[in-house]
Amino acid sequence: MGVKEGNGGAGGGVGIMAAEGVVRKVLLAYAYVAIWIFLSFTVIVYNKYILDPKMYNWPFPISLTMIHMAFCSSIAFLLIRVLRLVEPPSSPSMTRDLYVASVVPIGALYSLSLWFSNSAYIYLSVSFIQMLKALMPVAVYSIGVLLNKESYKSSSMLNMLSISFGVAIAAYGEARFDAWGVTLQLGAVAFEATRLVLIQILLTSKGISLNPITSLYYVAPCCFVFLLLPWSFIELPLLRGQAAFRPDLLVFGTNSLCAFALNLAVFLLVGKTSALTMNVAGVVKDWLLIAFSWSVIRDRVTPINLFGYGVAFLGVAYYNHAKLQALKAKETQKKAQQADEEAGKLLGEMKGDRNSNSGS
Known part of the structure; x- marks a missing residue:
């Protein structure tokens, strides 16, 4: 009897330890989600603050994106080449041919996605931009089908149509609708979706896995170079005309630091949980941003907006x-x-x- 009681006590102890381990993992997962939501939230609102003519009034999205890329490139170079705290991918090695064939197209799409998405903050409210971003699964699925990375299914297409229908209703009810801003945001969604599919085709299929530091080390300089041409023709002449403007190093420094930290948070969240968890967390973040935009920034959110986004939200929930x-x-x-x-x-x-x- 004494032996049985001892075994029962040991079994109970193991069970308690296992339960504590599960609770710890769940709490850590929630912590990763909270960190990612906070940083994503901060970067979006911060970019809106800098670019919006009614706030900080520095409407130069290409310049802001280039500042981010220069900052991220410098930090990545410091960590990999100087301090050697992060190892670059070694299997297979990043050759010049592989860089030109794989990283350059991804960098070009990333630069266009960031440029267009940051530009949209000048014309659209934060809440409406989040509603338009609900089209990301539609874009990823459609491009995946076109490039033979996804199989066409009638049920999936019906799901995509329901999301699109919800976003269309939200756009119809938008009080501050701007056709050019919508075009920019839809372009950003299309470029970002294409980039995500190409990462699977050009990198993952070759066995290359990049963490956020190595991704920035290879991709950020490429983005900076691609943005130089449009910046020279579009924003440089305007910046020369603003000789009296002196950028606030604290504002742009902390903004760039938040953008860099967000890249690390993405890796932390996906690496410790899954990409699906990030998708679900993204839906929560969108609702929080809409509430923040309505209550704090005082963006107008109409009942038709919310109904349309609610339809799109159900479609995205089913997709996940x-x-x-x-x-x-x-x-x-x-x-x-x-x-x-x-x-x-x-x-x-x-x-x-x-x-x-x-x-x-």
């Missing part, structure tokens, strides 16, 4: 649910395949033992 089910099915199939392989090996060993016994 479908992705989760597909991941679970893939994981189950993988486990079943491993079990079959182990069973095959066991049968092979048993046959070998039988043959050796009959031979003796």
